[in-house]
Amino acid sequence: xxxxxxxxxxxAILFTMGVAGVMLLDHLLRRILAFNLMxxxxxxxxxxxxxxxxxxxxxxxxxxxxGIVVAVAATALALALARRLFTLSGGYTLPExxxx
Amino acid sequence: xKPLKHLTLILAASAFAALLIxxxxxxxxxxxxxxxxxxxxxxxxxxxxxxxxxxxxxRGYDTLLEIGVLLLALLVVLAVSPRxxxxxxxxxxxxxxxxxxxxxxxxxxxxxxxxxxxAYRPGGAFQAGAVLGAAAVLLFLAGLxxxxxxxxxxxxxxxxxxxxxxxxxxxxxxxxxALLRYPPEAAGALILLxxxxxxxxxxxxxxxxFLFLS
Amino acid sequence: xxxxxxxxxxxPLFWATGAFLLGPGRGARLAIAGVAVQLWLAFALAAKVxxxxxxxxxxxxxxxxxxxHAIGGWGAPLGIDLAADGLTAVMLLLTQGxxxxxxxxxxxxxxxxxxxxxxxxxxxxxxxxGFNALFLAADxxxxxxxxxxxxxxxxxxxxxxxxxxxxxxxxxxxxxxLIGSGMYxxxxxxxxxxxxxxxxxxxxxxxxxxxxxxxxxxGGLMLLGLMLKxxxxxxxxxxxxxxxxxxxxxxxLLSALVVKASFYLILRLWTGPFAPLADAVAxxxxxxxxxxxxxxxxxxxxxxxxxxxxxxxxxxxLGYLFLIFPxxxxxxxxLQAGGMQVVAHGLAKAAMFAAVGxxxxxxxxxxxxxxxxxxxxxxxxxxxxxxxxxxxxxxxPSGGFLAKWLLxxxxxxxxxxxxxxxxxxxxxxxxxxxxxxxxxxxxxxxxxxxxRFAKSAPLLEWMAFALAAASVLVxxxxxxxxxxxGAVA
Numbered sequence: 110x111x112x113x114x115x116x117x118x119x120x121a122i123l124f125t126m127g128v129a130g131v132m133l134l135d136h137l138l139r140r141i142l143a144f145n146l147m148x149x150x151x152x153x154x155x156x157x158x159x160x161x162x163x164x165x166x167x168x169x170x171x172x173x174x175x176g177i178v179v180a181v182a183a184t185a186l187a188l189a190l191a192r193r194l195f196t197l198s199g200g201y202t203l204p205e206x207x208x209x
Numbered sequence: 210x211k212p213l214k215h216l217t218l219i220l221a222a223s224a225f226a227a228l229l230i231x232x233x234x235x236x237x238x239x240x241x242x243x244x245x246x247x248x249x250x251x252x253x254x255x256x257x258x259x260x261x262x263x264x265x266x267x268r269g270y271d272t273l274l275e276i277g278v279l280l281l282a283l284l285v286v287l288a289v290s291p292r293x294x295x296x297x298x299x300x301x302x303x304x305x306x307x308x309x310x311x312x313x314x315x316x317x318x319x320x321x322x323x324x325x326x327x328a329y330r331p332g333g334a335f336q337a338g339a340v341l342g343a344a345a346v347l348l349f350l351a352g353l354x355x356x357x358x359x360x361x362x363x364x365x366x367x368x369x370x371x372x373x374x375x376x377x378x379x380x381x382x383x384x385x386x387a388l389l390r391y392p393p394e395a396a397g398a399l400i401l402l403x404x405x406x407x408x409x410x411x412x413x414x415x416x417x418x419f420l421f422l423s
Numbered sequence: 424x425x426x427x428x429x430x431x432x433x434x435p436l437f438w439a440t441g442a443f444l445l446g447p448g449r450g451a452r453l454a455i456a457g458v459a460v461q462l463w464l465a466f467a468l469a470a471k472v473x474x475x476x477x478x479x480x481x482x483x484x485x486x487x488x489x490x491x492h493a494i495g496g497w498g499a500p501l502g503i504d505l506a507a508d509g510l511t512a513v514m515l516l517l518t519q520g521x522x523x524x525x526x527x528x529x530x531x532x533x534x535x536x537x538x539x540x541x542x543x544x545x546x547x548x549x550x551x552x553g554f555n556a557l558f559l560a561a562d563x564x565x566x567x568x569x570x571x572x573x574x575x576x577x578x579x580x581x582x583x584x585x586x587x588x589x590x591x592x593x594x595x596x597x598x599x600x601l602i603g604s605g606m607y608x609x610x611x612x613x614x615x616x617x618x619x620x621x622x623x624x625x626x627x628x629x630x631x632x633x634x635x636x637x638x639x640x641x642g643g644l645m646l647l648g649l650m651l652k653x654x655x656x657x658x659x660x661x662x663x664x665x666x667x668x669x670x671x672x673x674x675x676l677l678s679a680l681v682v683k684a685s686f687y688l689i690l691r692l693w694t695g696p697f698a699p700l701a702d703a704v705a706x707x708x709x710x711x712x713x714x715x716x717x718x719x720x721x722x723x724x725x726x727x728x729x730x731x732x733x734x735x736x737x738x739x740x741l742g743y744l745f746l747i748f749p750x751x752x753x754x755x756x757x758l759q760a761g762g763m764q765v766v767a768h769g770l771a772k773a774a775m776f777a778a779v780g781x782x783x784x785x786x787x788x789x790x791x792x793x794x795x796x797x798x799x800x801x802x803x804x805x806x807x808x809x810x811x812x813x814x815x816x817x818x819x820p821s822g823g824f825l826a827k828w829l830l831x832x833x834x835x836x837x838x839x840x841x842x843x844x845x846x847x848x849x850x851x852x853x854x855x856x857x858x859x860x861x862x863x864x865x866x867x868x869x870x871x872x873x874x875r876f877a878k879s880a881p882l883l884e885w886m887a888f889a890l891a892a893a894s895v896l897v898x899x900x901x902x903x904x905x906x907x908x909g910a911v912a
Contacts, residue, residue, distance in 0.1 A: 114233065117616070121229045124609055125222040131598055133215055144601050151609045158233060158616030166244040167259035169615060171268060172564050174260070174335060175275045176608065179571050182282035183601055185418040186575055189286040190582055190594050192422060197587035204591055232613075232637035239619030240629055246501045270494045270503050274556060274568045277436060278575060281549045284443065285579030288542040289590070362444070369440045376440070380433050388429045388505075390496040 113161035120153025137191040137201045141184060148180040255396020257329040264333065265400045269389045273379060276372045276407065283368065283414050286421050287360070301352035309351035316344040324408050328397070334371075334407040341412025346419050356423040368417060371410025375403050427468040428492040428505045431515060431555040434461055439548020450544040451530045458526055458551070462519040469512040473907050491561075499562065499622035506561040506624075509908045510762060514558045514687055517766050521679050521773045521890070522551055528777050528886040529672035532784070540670075542583060550576035550676065557684050563611045563621040566688060567604060574600035574652065577681045580673045581665045592664035599651055599661040603685070606648030613641035626696045634700060642697045646704075649692075652685035655708065655745055656715035659738045663722070667734035671780020674730060678737045679773035683765050686744050690761065694751065705749040712745030713845045720852030724859065728789050729779050732856055733772070739849065740768045740815060743830065746842055750833040755909055760829035762908045763901060767822030770894035771814035777887035778808040785879045791860060795867035803884040805864050810891035812857030814898075817850045822897035829905075 127147025134140050152173045159169040195201055247259050247267065254262035264272050320337040327333030348354035360368065378399055379389045391399055438457035442450030472490060489508035498504065507515075526547065533540040553572030560566045578600065582593035615621050617638050618629045630638060654662040662682070666674050689708075693701050719739030726732040743764050750757035781804045782797060783789050798805045814823035827846055834842040897904065 117233050118230045121226050121233070124605070125226040125229075128602060128605070129218055129222045131602055133218060137594065140598060144598070144605070147602075147605050151605060151612055154233075154609060155612035155615065158236070158612060159239075159619070161236075161616070162238060164244065167247050167263050168243045168268070169612075170260050171263035172271070172615075174264060175268075175271050175564075175568065178275050178335060179278050179568065181415075181418075182279045183571065183575060183597075186282045186285050186578065187594070187597055187601075189289050189422055190578075190590055190597065193289045193582070193585070194587060194590045194594065197590060203594060229637075229640060232635070232640055233616070236617055236635055236637050237633075239615075239617060241500055241619035241625065243500060243619055250497070250501065266495060267497055267501050268503055268564075271565055271568055274565075274572060277439075277549060277552065278568065278572050280440070280443075281546070281572065281576055281579065284542050284545050284549075285575070285582065288546070288579060288583045289585065291584075365444050369443055372436075373440055376433060376436055380429075380437075383426060383429055385496070387492060387496045388426075388433075388494045390494075 111161050111163055113157045113159075113163065116153045116157030117161065118157075120150040120155075120157055122150070123147070123153065124150030126150070135202045137187075137194070137203070141187045141191065144187070145180065145184060148176065152176055253393045253396070255391055255393065255398075255400050256327075258327065258331070260331070261327050261333055261400075265403065266389075266391060266396065270379075273375055273389070276375060276411075279411070279414055280369060280372050283417055283421075286418055290421055305351045306353060309347050309353060313344045313348060316340050316347075320344075320408065320412070324404060327404060328401070334404040334411060337404075337408040338411025338415060341408065342415025342419070345412070345416035349420055349423060354420075357417060357420040360417075360421075364413070367413045368410060371403075371407040374406035378403055426492060427464040427471070428490070428507055428559055431461055431464050431468070432505075432552055432559065434464070435548045435552035435555065439545045439552060442544035442548055443542075447533075447541050447544060451526075454544045454548060455523070455526050455530065457548070458519060458523045461551070461555070462516075462523055465512070465515040465519045468507055469516055469907060472507060472509055472512045489561075492559075500620040500625045503565050504561045504622065504624070505559040507559055510687075510690070510758075511558050513762055513766065513904060513907055514683070515555060517683075517769050518551065518554045518558070518680055520893070521769050522547075522676070524886045524889050525672055525675050525679075525773055525777065528675075528780075528883055531880050531882045531886075532670070532672055532780060540584065543580070543673075546576050546579050546583070547676070550580070550681075554680060554684055558687060561623050563614060563623065563626075565621075567608050567611055570604050570607065570652070570685070570688070573681060573684050574604060577677055580676070581669045583670075583673070585668075588664070589668045592661075592668045596661045596665040599658070603648040603652035606644045606651070610641035610645035610648070613637045613644075617641070623691075623695055627698075630696045631699050639700055642692075642700050643704075645692065646689065646697075649685045649689045650708070650711075653682050653689065653744075654738060654741060656711050656718055656738065656742065659715065659719070659741075662738055663731055663734040666737060667728065667731040671730075671776050671783070674734070675773040675776035675780075678734065678776060679769040682737070682741060683769060686741070686765070690758075693748065694758070701748070705751075708745040708748045709842070712742040713842070715739060715742030715745070716845055716849040717852070720849060720856065723856040724852065726856075727791065729783065729791050729794065729860070730776070730789055732791060732860070733775050733779055736775075736815060736853065736856060737768075737772060739853070740764075740772070743768075743826070743846070743849070746830060746846070747833070750830075750837055750839070750842075752833075752837070754833070754836065756829055756833035756836065759905045759908055760826055760833055763822060763826035763829060763904060766897055766904060767814050767826050767894055770890055770897060771811040771821075771823065774807055774811040774887050774890035774894055775815075777883070777890060778804045778811065781879055781883045781887060782808075784883070791863060794860060794864045796864070798864040801879050801884060803881075803888050804879070805861070807884070807887040807891040808864075809857070809861055810888075810895050812853070812861070814891075814894040816853045816857060817846075820898045821895040822901065823894070825898045825901040 130143025323337040489506040492505040557569035723735035747757040814821040817827040
C-alpha cells in the first residue's frame with residue numbers, strides 16, 4: 110500500500126462524510142463546512158490515486174489548484190447567501206419546503 | 210422517522226466508501242502517462258516548474274475559466290449584500306495594530322517572492338494573491354482599513370484587471386492559430402505578465418470576498 | 424482569427440467583464456450587442472458543421488469526427504481541445520437564440536429598477552460563457568469548471584436582490600448543484616486514476632477496451648450528480664422554488680437553458696465514453712422520467728401561483744428528455760427526439776416565463792386566479808402563453824409535436840408501448856394546466872375591486888410572443904434541425 114493510496118482512501122471517506130453532512134445537517138455553516146470536507150476528499154482522491162505508483166504527476170496537482178479556487182468561490186458565495194438569510198430571517202437554517 | 214433516515218443514509222454512505230476503496234485497490238496502472246508528456250514539452254512551456262506549466266500553458270484554459278468563476282462569486286457577493294448600512298471598521302486594538310503594521314509590509318514582500326518563485330518552484334499567482342488578500346483582511350481586523358462599500362470604478366478595474374489581461378492575451382494569441390498558443394520564445398514573458406496581473410486582482414478579489422461582506 | 428469556437432467563449436467573458444466595469448445602463452447595450460454577434464457566430468458554426476456531410480444521426484454523434492480547436496496548440500490529452508458536432512451546433516444556436524430576445528425582454532423588464540439588477544448583465548455574461556464553453560468542451564475536467572461556472576452564475580441570479588424566500592431557494596439550489604458537481608468531480612478523479620487522461624476522445628476507446636469497477640462507480644457518480652443538477656424526479660425538489668421565485672427573465676434563462684446544460688452532458692457521456700456501460704441501466708432514467716412527467720404535471724395542475732405552475736411544468740417536460748435513453752439506437756430517432764424536445768421546450772418555456780412575467784407585472788399579483796379577464800388587456804401576451812402551451816402539449820405543427828412524434832416512433836420501433844401511454848397522457852395533463860390559465864384569462868370577468876391593471880410594455884409582450892412563435896415555427900423547420908443533429912464535419 111503506497112502513500113498515494115492512503116491519501117485516496119482517506120479522500121473517499123472524507124467525501125462520503127461530506128456528502129452525508131450536506132444532506133443531513135441543518136445549520137448552514139455546518140453544511141458549508143461539510144461541502145468543503147467533500148471537496149477536500151475529492152482532491153485527495155484526485156492527487157492520491159493518480160500518484161499511487163509513487164511517481165509525481167503535475168497534471169492532477171494543477172487540477173487540484175483549479176478545484177480549490179472553484180471551491181473557495183463556491184464557499185464565499187454560500188457564506189454570502191447564508192449571511193443574507195440570517196439578516197432577513199434571523200436564523201441559520203433553511204425553512205421547511207412549502208408544498209406549492 | 211428522522212433518526213431512521215439518518216441511520217439509513219449513514220449506512221449507505223459507509224457501504225459506498227468501502228466499495229470505492231476496494232475498487233481503488235483493484236485498479237490496474239493507468240494507460241496514459243501525462244507526466245511524461247509534460248516533462249517532454251517542459252522546455253517549450255516558458256516556465257521551469259511543471260505545475261505552473263500545466264496551470265498556465267498546457268491547461269491554461271481551465272485556469273482562465275476558473276478566474277472567471279472567482280470573479281463571478283465576487284459579483285454574487287456584491288449582488289446579495291445591499292449597501293445601505295455601515296462599512297465600519299473593526300474595533301482598534303493597539304497591539305494588533307502594531308503587529309499589523311509590521312506584518313503587512315513583510316506580507317507584500319512575501320507575495321512578490323511567491324509570484325517570482327512560481328516560475329521554477331512551488332508558488333505563483335494564487336499563492337501570492339492569497340497572501341495579499343490575507344494582508345488586507347489583517348488590516349481590516351486591526352481597524353486600519355475600513356470595510357468596502359459598492360466598488361468604485363477604480364476598484365472595479367482592479368478586481369477585473371487580471372482577468373481582462375488574461376482574456377486579452379488568450380484572444381491575441383488566436384493570431385498564432387489557437388487560443389492561448391504562446392510562441393515558445395515569448396511564453397515566459399507572457400506567463401509572467403498574466404501572473405503579475407492576476408496576483409493583484411486575485412488579492413483584491415479575495416480581500417473583497419471578506420471586506421464586502423464585513 | 425475569426426474562429427467561432429474560441430470567440431463563442433471569449434466574447435461573453437469580455438462583455439460580462441465590460442458590463443461589470445461600465446454599470447447596468449451601458450452594460451445592457453454591450454450585452455445585447457455581444458449576444459447578437461454570438462448568434463451570428465453560432466449560425467456560422469452550424470453552417471460549417473452542416474456543410475461537412477451527414478451520417479445517420481446518433482450513430483456518429485461522437486466527438487471523434489467533430490470540428491476541433493486545440494487550445495494552446497498542444498492537442499489532447501496534454502492540452503485541452505474544443506470540439507463541435509451537430510448536437511453542439513444545435514445547443515449553441517438554441518442558447519444564443521433564446522438569450523437574445525430574453526435580454527431585450529430583461530432590459531425592458533428591469534428598466535427603472537437599476538439597484539436591484541446592477542449585476543444581472545455581468546452574471547448573464549458568465550452564464551452564457553459557461554454554456555458555450557460547456558457545449559464545446561471535450562475534456563472531463565474542463566467540463567467540471569464549466570459546470571461550476573453555469574451553476575454558480577445560476578444560483579447568483581436566483582439570489583440577486585432577493586427576499587428571504589428567494590435566498591432560501593438559492594441556498595437549496597446551491598447545495599444541490601454543489602453535491603452534483605462534487606459527485607461529478609469524484610468521477611473525474613477516478614477516471615484520471617484509472618486511465619491517466621480526462622480527454623473524452625482519448626478515453627472512449629480505453630473505456631471500451633476495459634472498464635474496471637472504479638470506472639463503473641465513476642460513471643454512476645457522474646450520472647447521479649448530473650441527474651441531480653438536471654432536476655430529474657425525485658431530485659427535482661430544488662427546482663420549483665428556485666425557478667418559481669426568481670425574476671421572470673432569470674426564471675426563463677434557468678428553465679430554458681440551465682437544466683438543459685447538464686442534460687446535454689449526460690447525453691454526451693452516455694453516447695460517448697460510457698456507451699459500453701450504459702445499456703445495463705438505461706431503464707432507470709426512463710422510469711424516473713415517466714414519473715417526472717406525471718408528478719410534475721399533476722403539481723402544475725394543482726399550483727396556486729402562476730410561476731410555480733410554469734416551474735412544475737419544467738419538471739414534467741424534463742421527464743421527456745430522459746425517456747430517450749433506452750431507445751438510443753442505430754436509427755438515431757431517439758437522439759433526434761431528444762434534441763428536438765430540448766429546442767422546443769427551451770423556446771416555449773422562455774416564452775411562457777416571459778409571458779407570465781408580463782402578466783404579473785401588469786396585474787401585480789402572482790396567482791392563477793388573478794389573471795381573470797387579462798385577455799382583453801393583453802391579447803399578445805395571452806396569445807404568446809397559448810402558443811407556448813401548444814408546444815408543451817405537443818400539438819401540430821409545433822416543435823413539441825415533432826419531438827413527441829419522433830419519440831413515439833422510436834418507442835414503437837422498439838415495442839415500448841407503455842412509453843407511448845406516458846407521452847400521450849403527459850400531453851393531456853399539459854393541456855389541463857395550460858387551459859387552466861387560459862380559461863381564467865379569457866372567460867372570467869375580473870373582480871374590479873381587487874384588480875387594478877398597470878400599463879403593460881409592448882416590447883415585453885412582443886418578445887414573449889417572438890419566443891412563443893419560434894417554438895411553434897421551429898416544428899416547420901424541424902427537418903433541418905434533425906439533419907444538423909446528425910451532421911458530422
